[in-house]
Amino acid sequence: MNSKPRYQQVKDYVLAQLESGALQAKDRVPSENELVEKMNVSRMTANRALRELNDEGLLVRIAGVGTFVADFKATSHVLEVHNIADEIKRRGHEHAALVLQLSRQHARGEIARALQLGQGEDVFHILVVHRENDIPIQLEDRYVRAMFAPDCLEQDFAVITPSAYLSNISPLQEAEHSVQAAMPNAAVTRHLRMKAGEPCLLVMRRTWSRGLPVSFARLHHPGSRYELTGRFAPANSGNNEYTQFSELGRREQ
Amino acid sequence: MNSKPRYQQVKDYVLAQLESGALQAKDRVPSENELVEKMNVSRMTANRALRELNDEGLLVRIAGVGTFVADFKATSHVLEVHNIADEIKRRGHEHAALVLQLSRQHARGEIARALQLGQGEDVFHILVVHRENDIPIQLEDRYVRAMFAPDCLEQDFAVITPSAYLSNISPLQEAEHSVQAAMPNAAVTRHLRMKAGEPCLLVMRRTWSRGLPVSFARLHHPGSRYELTGRFAPANSGNNEYTQFSELGRREQ
């Protein structure tokens, strides 16, 4: 009862190894000829399967070398915003991070629900202020499921951002976002050096790996200084890539 | 000096007709066999070209019938938010729109810059409040380049949303977004029935057609009631489609 096209079967075969973790980021994926033998298809069929997975951003193919698993950062479009340090550096500015808190806690309430944890399961709580040229632009309030990140407390999140650390330890991810405007409380206002009465842009992000929620983050940004921008261009002749809601930009004004 | 692969040449051939307007939404695109003759390629090559344009959302292919130009709404992912009426109806709620203003104006300042207009060129100004179950959720403050929409003043934007009207008259589009948190002025506060001191989520959108900016919109949403959500899932086995920052959701709380 397998009516799926054969190229899809090949895609599923590779996808299964990606999702099970058998293939990690940057690992080598079976070559077209290996798939021809293993799956008993023609090379054109294997080629189509790998090519489509490449087009979808899951694999990276290098002519003459081979096919490799893309790391999450490379695959992501929407989530390029993931690593704010890279965004800042891309603008040619200086990034600095100040770690306000790094501790192990029992999850409860909203955090436990967001991460689908049983009561009492542990999470790491990371609180970091990110600065662009010494101006605070993001307060990162992140909770990471402890069992996924045993060495979390040893990290120096002033050097490696939490999101970069997470993409290292969990190879393939999904993410949910929500963006809203909100009034910050006193602590957020202070950490971001915001004026009284100034709203903030609050991005909430939940990331998943292998079907399980790994991390939940509340990202506060000062509303007067920051905006989320993006461009959608359906297949411009020259430019096949499209950028989507990807830049967390410091607003110029 | 044409080193482009031939399937890309076929794609470019079709794309040129899309962008020039020679092919409009829902028009029939040359069949594979027609392209075989016209472009002197094999059917497999023509197939790849049309298949990729289909995967990119620009064409719709129906086995046994033919290939057709997708209308913009169907192609869009990020821009499903485009039509707030559809979003509301998808949630099973009632949409109502109140037209506050509909007039022809001379563009100036920010509007002229955003639409890249010469001084004195005319725009239509549309101001509409969108309600979900009688609760205001969006104040749409839109400017449309007059030469693109000659019959704009005859439209009833309580029945057809401005974005739906625009996708009808300009078949293929690009869009730029910016999302920020801001404090509304008195008029916005009143139209959206917001409490004093409540921030709003401000989405600014600029749409393009055939390389020219067509429309510029400021969309205010009450911060306490609304959020922008999205999910990015790289190729779940069953679900090849991904939703991206696509829903303008009424927050439940």
Place this chain on the structure above:
DNA sequence: TGCACTAGCCTGTATATACAACCAAAGGAA
């Protein structure tokens, strides 16, 4: 008239074959 069937066009997939281009590693020459 009304219905069933068929011919023809369309897309979708699969394969075998071919050649080009790229790259890395091995091997040979200076």
Place this chain on the structure above:
DNA sequence: TTCCTTTGGTTGTATATACAGGCTAGTGCA
């Protein structure tokens, strides 16, 4: 050693061929 060449594996593209399956319009029969 260092540099150059070769060689084999890899992806990228292009074609001819084949068959399956969906849809439409027209044909012909009742």
